[in-house]
Amino acid sequence: MQEEYDATTVESHVQDLWNANDAFQVTEDETRPKYYCLCMFPYPSGSLHMGHVRNYTIGDVLSRYKRMQGFNVLQPMGWDAFGLPAENAAIKNNTAPAIWTYQNIDEMREQLQRMGIAYDWSREIATCTPEYYRWEQWFFTQLVKKGLAYKKMATVNWDPVEQTVLANEQVDADGRGWRSGALVERREISQWFLKITQYAEELLEETEKLDGWPDAVRTMQRNWIGRSEGVEFDFALADGELAGESAIRVYTTRPDTVAGVTYMAVAAEHPLTTHVAAHNADIQAFVEECKKSGTSEAAMEKLEKRGMPLGIEAINPVSGERVPVYVANFVLMTYGTGAVMSVPGHDQRDHEFAKKFNLPIKQVVQSTVEAVNVVDTAFTDKTNTVSINSDQFDGLDFEACFKATADFLAKEANGDKKVNYRLRDWGVSRQRYWGCPIPIIYDKDGNAHPVAEEDLPVVLPEDVAFSGVNSPIKEDPNFINTTVPGTNEPGIRETDTFDTFFESSWYYARYACPDANAMLDERANYWLPVDQYIGGVEHAVLHLLYARFFHKLMRDVGLIKSDEPFTRLLTQGMVIAETFYRDDDGKPEYFNARDLDLEYDDKGRISGATLKSDGKPVTVGRIEKMSKSKNNGVDPLEMIDRYGADTVRLFSMSDSPPHQSLEWKDGGVEGMNRFLRRVWREVSRLPAEASQHVFEQADLNDEQKSLRRKTHETIAKVTDDIERRYTFNTAIASMMELFNEASRFDDRSDSGFAVQHEAFSALVRLLSPFTPHIAHEMWSGLGYESALIDEAWPEVDEEALVRDTITLVIQVNGKRRAELAMSANASKEECEAAALAEENVVRNIEGKTVRKVIVVPGKLVNIVAN
């Protein structure tokens, strides 16, 4: 072992060794417990960023740790390869999306390999290959047959200039198309949906059981599913039938407030609105206006609450009063019945609308504990309340009134108790090119036929000229024209592709059997569920919910046996860094720190910065998530070149716990590099014969015992931090403590060397999941013949943890006044006596009476005196 640590040499040497031995290839093995550790696979954008580094290092630490614990560990990697950026790049660079994507995959694979992560590369998957997507096409045809996939009209963003559908990401905050700048419109087209709502109840119930998931993610999923219990019932139309209907059906979670309904509101798409609009130009104009606004959340948010009276009245089934019906832009056709009863007294939104249109506000719920004035604001409490102004329901609390009204509505107004979900069926059609073709053929009457199993996959043509925004397959007769399955009739192919969440919803299962000649085979039941899943919290709802849904679908088709895909989930925080900018004309221009000269104040804080190229100052901005737009990214490859992958890995784990954000700091990286160089140096200086010496615990002196205790305390601490707490930062801190103590230890006796060798032997193994390359070399440096990846995780020697003496903290009235070294087995009385005799204690209780003495064995004595 050389005395100077050279990361580049070490890392390429160790990686070659692993590669030559296929060190991380695994097969099913019933004799060992399995451990499937998975990181969310990347989109192949072409370059690795720090978020990837952090994500994959966490996975590798856990994988390597479990391997040393004796588990049969699977850690695969692949590519979420379909998606919009490939199309954007294609337009910009005039290359086919496939070529761009495969080139990026090659580049990123190389970059990833430099990090030395223990992947089983033989299982690599790219979702854009027909070998992968043919199975999801097959699966979709099964779902169509089971009625779990169906077609219906749905709203999309339509760019009137480009004459194309836009993804939500392609519509800016002002509701304009990204290329044309034209105002995006809403348009109804027929699209495919998966019936996730059929699984809403099971998904919700099992959310409660996912105790290996962060509470935040479970809460988000619960809210996203959004279960509510209420009643659906009719408001009869006051002047008889309209548009073939005699009533307006509504859904409410507050049947106890029906008496307070003073008006109603229906959606722009509601049949009643359409009926009235046919003879009323003003209403027609209003409906058109509603349809013009985009579907994006940003657009919805800005929407002002507006409405118009339809000139219709309905009868309140409880009060018998006539109430006017409005059309309003905030009523959603897709939730409930597309019509709502409005209770301005007890719903804030209804209250605002009532004020704006001068509608009556009626109080029907009274608080039993405070004064209520529904003229100013809605009263929405459901506890400590009684019903008033509600005839036979007066005097009931919320629960009783809910039940009584529901029973009444059941008899008098076609009422039905109903559970509603905020969750909608998952629209999987995308009018994009670079995705998996939906395997459907339409006959001349427009009926949909799933492509026959033997005709799969429907291959996406990759050799395409990409001229505009429109998908090239939509104009490709070779792709479109075919025959209807089972006939000789001409048929037309579906040209929409799947939402890319489709691919990422089942890839974790395919890794178990990437070469299977079926969607999955028995191997999936060996490896699944994933024991540990790691990725960004931005996927808390969509991806993680879709994957859970798919898992249940695959279970119900008989492909797998488990109910849930991911047993434990870790969501890592963002990687953040300083930003620097100039804002001369209202559009800030951001600069990367590498192009700046930074100034620091006397406390080491950044006080100013100037651009190297012109020497003029730039503004120091906030610390934000690394991104292209803020130009504050740090290139992982540059860091690996400078310090080595081990240093980069170690820093990414050391500075904060994984679920929190990590601030990238050059000084911190250098600190980790310094630490590794020190460990290397100490190990290289340890005499070769140190490994030969043995010791007997009973014969050790106090210093030797103390180092042994530190060694084994550290093993216990690091194990607990990785296994239970996920606090890799504190694990690293405690390894540094052990190193500091072991390197200061200067005892050249045989047993001294033996104890020191034990400390370094443990340290190297504890470090190995974090910094596997340097650990491998140091392991041989310590005189071991074996490869470190085949070693077992170090075990705690309980005997080494035993303390003869302990430090007792002495407090007077809760304030620390002294410390005492005591025998570890001293009695309570002895501790108390020693504490009361201590010099500084005597001084502090002088003139006071000791009221009470509290002894916490092994820790402290608190003397209460006044």
Added chain:
RNA sequence: GCCGGAGUGGCGGAAUCGGUAGACGCGCCGGAUUCAAAAUCCGGUUCUGGCAACAGAGUGAGAGUUCAAGUCUCUCCUCCGGCACCA
């Protein structure tokens, strides 16, 4: 608006079950080495007072429970994240 999470030195953070607040790292200060610098090594570093021993203050603000509170309870403030016309 609703639902989460978080506020601790100059900075990132530690304190795991109510028991020594500030581990570990960065930065800064001093020293050694050097012709000099970088690198490296050693020491110091919450604030105030003191040569020191030690004393006082201190975990966003305010109250409370307790022998003992960063940790538990209540009220409030600030920041971050998610959802947001869901009837």
